[in-house]
Amino acid sequence: MFDVIQADLEAFEPALAAAVVSEIPLITDIGVHLVSSGGKRLRPALFLLAAHAGGAFDRARAMPVAVALELIHTASLVHDDVIDEADTRRGAETANAKWGNQAAILSGDYLFARAFKLVAEAGYDASVYVALAQLVCTLSEGEILQDHTTYQVPTEDVYYERIRKKTADFLETCCALGAAIGGMNPVDTAGLAAYGNAIGMAFQITDDLLDYRQTSEDIGKPAGHDLAQGFVTLPAIRALAVLEDAARTELAALIANPKKTQEETARALAIVRGTDGLDYAQAQADAYLARAQEALPAVLAPEIRETCLMAADFIGRREF
Amino acid sequence: MFDVIQADLEAFEPALAAAVVSEIPLITDIGVHLVSSGGKRLRPALFLLAAHAGGAFDRARAMPVAVALELIHTASLVHDDVIDEADTRRGAETANAKWGNQAAILSGDYLFARAFKLVAEAGYDASVYVALAQLVCTLSEGEILQDHTTYQVPTEDVYYERIRKKTADFLETCCALGAAIGGMNPVDTAGLAAYGNAIGMAFQITDDLLDYRQTSEDIGKPAGHDLAQGFVTLPAIRALAVLEDAARTELAALIANPKKTQEETARALAIVRGTDGLDYAQAQADAYLARAQEALPAVLAPEIRETCLMAADFIGRREF
Numbered sequence: 001m002f003d004v005i006q007a008d009l010e011a012f013e014p015a016l017a018a019a020v021v022s023e024i025p026l027i028t029d030i031g032v033h034l035v036s037s038g039g040k041r042l043r044p045a046l047f048l049l050a051a052h053a054g055g056a057f058d059r060a061r062a063m064p065v066a067v068a069l070e071l072i073h074t075a076s077l078v079h080d081d082v083i084d085e086a087d088t089r090r091g092a093e094t095a096n097a098k099w100g101n102q103a104a105i106l107s108g109d110y111l112f113a114r115a116f117k118l119v120a121e122a123g124y125d126a127s128v129y130v131a132l133a134q135l136v137c138t139l140s141e142g143e144i145l146q147d148h149t150t151y152q153v154p155t156e157d158v159y160y161e162r163i164r165k166k167t168a169d170f171l172e173t174c175c176a177l178g179a180a181i182g183g184m185n186p187v188d189t190a191g192l193a194a195y196g197n198a199i200g201m202a203f204q205i206t207d208d209l210l211d212y213r214q215t216s217e218d219i220g221k222p223a224g225h226d227l228a229q230g231f232v233t234l235p236a237i238r239a240l241a242v243l244e245d246a247a248r249t250e251l252a253a254l255i256a257n258p259k260k261t262q263e264e265t266a267r268a269l270a271i272v273r274g275t276d277g278l279d280y281a282q283a284q285a286d287a288y289l290a291r292a293q294e295a296l297p298a299v300l301a302p303e304i305r306e307t308c309l310m311a312a313d314f315i316g317r318r319e320f
Numbered sequence: 321m322f323d324v325i326q327a328d329l330e331a332f333e334p335a336l337a338a339a340v341v342s343e344i345p346l347i348t349d350i351g352v353h354l355v356s357s358g359g360k361r362l363r364p365a366l367f368l369l370a371a372h373a374g375g376a377f378d379r380a381r382a383m384p385v386a387v388a389l390e391l392i393h394t395a396s397l398v399h400d401d402v403i404d405e406a407d408t409r410r411g412a413e414t415a416n417a418k419w420g421n422q423a424a425i426l427s428g429d430y431l432f433a434r435a436f437k438l439v440a441e442a443g444y445d446a447s448v449y450v451a452l453a454q455l456v457c458t459l460s461e462g463e464i465l466q467d468h469t470t471y472q473v474p475t476e477d478v479y480y481e482r483i484r485k486k487t488a489d490f491l492e493t494c495c496a497l498g499a500a501i502g503g504m505n506p507v508d509t510a511g512l513a514a515y516g517n518a519i520g521m522a523f524q525i526t527d528d529l530l531d532y533r534q535t536s537e538d539i540g541k542p543a544g545h546d547l548a549q550g551f552v553t554l555p556a557i558r559a560l561a562v563l564e565d566a567a568r569t570e571l572a573a574l575i576a577n578p579k580k581t582q583e584e585t586a587r588a589l590a591i592v593r594g595t596d597g598l599d600y601a602q603a604q605a606d607a608y609l610a611r612a613q614e615a616l617p618a619v620l621a622p623e624i625r626e627t628c629l630m631a632a633d634f635i636g637r638r639e640f
Contacts, residue, residue, distance in 0.1 A: 024461045026468055079429060083422045102403045102467040105425060106460045109399060109432065113456030116436055120449035129440035129449055136433030140426045141344045147422040148346055 054182020150230030168200030198292035208233035374502020470550030488520030518612035528553035555597035
């Protein structure tokens with residue numbers, strides 16, 4: 001689908017695998033396990049696409065940042081899995097399940113540091129280091145915000161702020177760094193960054209929606225994982241805003257209960273599904289995708305623009 | 321005691337406090353708690369001292385790196401405390417005890433990233449970023465090595481490798497970065513770096529010795545914390561090398577038992593104390609301090625050299 005960056009993504013995999021090698025075999029084992037469990041590589045792909053858009057693409061120059069972005073994403077997921085006590089991710093055992101929390105926390109730290117070392121060794125403008133460091137600050141802030149308010153109902157604005165920090169700022173940074181490293185002017189770089197932010201918002205809203213759309217049969221385990229874990233996302237926020245008194249009280253009580261049974265989670269899902277919560281969230285995601293499309297700089301070459309639009313479409317329609 | 325850097329250390333505290341402020345109040349609270357619990361500030365002090373030694377000291381230029389070094393140290397301790405399930409450190413509640421593991425893991429990530437952002441914003445040679453990123457890689461490797469081999473007896477060489485990664489490389493980096501930023505030539509910078517590495521080795525051996533020297537009365541809780549947690553350090557390694565068969569078998573069994581009673585820990589301590597293990601470890605620390613002294617470049621101004629020697633002496637004699 002993404003012909004423009006196909007050759008780059010093929011060169012990316014061995015570069016990523018090489019980046020997780022440590023003189024400590026255990027760290028290498030964990031790193032290889034983590035980066036080979038089949039992520040979507042969305043962040044490096046966006047970065048590489050934006051780098052092509054700049055007009056002065058140099059694969060060797062771009063690759064360390066592409067790898068660093070995926071390492072930062074991976075490190076963040078490893079720490080999330082420790083925090084959520086998750087056993088599996090993308091069908092594979094998590095690092096904490098396989099090697100314990102100690103090794104998972106420390107290998108996450110190692111991967112963050114490897115990302116910074118990789119870009120520092122390659123030598124870029126200081127703005128690249130600032131952007132990557134700010135990204136990790138923002139990711140940590142977003143996760144703390146989310147984890148500290150489980151079983152509480154955020155306002156819609158607080159929800160957007162949270163997913164901005166957790167996801168949209170990351171995709172924005174991928175696009176902004178790519179455009180800048182690819183030689184794009186600041187105005188067009190800002191446009192591509194806005195595109196990245198908007199598809200990031202849509203991506204996370206869609207991700208949160210999936211938790212309501214998937215049935216237990218789809219995923220082979222109880223549905224409503226976010227609700228069960230206390231993560232209150234847009235469909236439920238909307239449902240609480242539109243429900244009448246009795247149903248609203250029932251849903252609020254179910255959400256606030258940290259020890260929900262599977263039946264209670266299923267009941268909460270059913271109440272939300274009975275409102276326009278899912279359609280509302282989908283409409284917000286679609287609005288962000290429309291904004292992403294509008295934000296694309298006019299200067300883009302046709303095949304780049306086409307790929308950016310396909311990426312947005314892919315994010316909007318995904319059911320995985 | 322350290323007149324040369326007294327004014328710098330006074331300027332350091334508000335700079336450190338400013339660095340932990342986040343737009344998320346919880347992160348700021350955790351950061352302030354962590355950096356105000358009275359660390360020794362050994363790492364920034366060594367860095368500042370080395371920066372003075374270079375001859376071209378500029379406090380404003382040096383300060384972001386001084387703060388970054390303490391932030392990295394703090395972040396590493398926060399993650400260690402999560403891993404060790406520690407409730408207190410330096411007499412204050414740990415972040416994990418006060419705010420939970422989630423917030424502690426994420427605020428550690430935040431502090432690592434803040435350190436990198438701070439130095440990136442200040443703008444240094446890429447070698448500074450490489451050194452800081454390598455430092456975090458090495459720290460994580462050292463901790464994983466240690467945590468993955470609890471209740472096992474390392475060889476003396478493996479023990480040295482572990483404390484090099486955990487402590488000596490850090491103090492070496494402080495000295496090397498200070499000297500380089502202070503304008504010292506590469507040969508003398510290498511000398512000061514070797515000084516830092518050697519006092520780091522002495523520092524960690526002394527720290528490990530304290531666990532054997534302190535009695536339960538000294539510290540108001542059961543002595544032998546390292547042994548109880550499965551960290552086998554130089555006094556025990558030496559004891560196992562010199563003990564006769566029956567006592568050696570008993571000590572080995574006590575060390576390997578992850579569910580030691582307090583009485584069994586006390587028995588293991590007593591066996592080690594009955595050998596030359598403590599004297600041996602002290603002799604190794606003293607040898608590293610002698611090496612530190614020899615490594616000091618001849619070019620140092622008298623008051624800098626004097627302070628370096630005092631710092632080494634301080635580390636060798638500490639009982640805290």
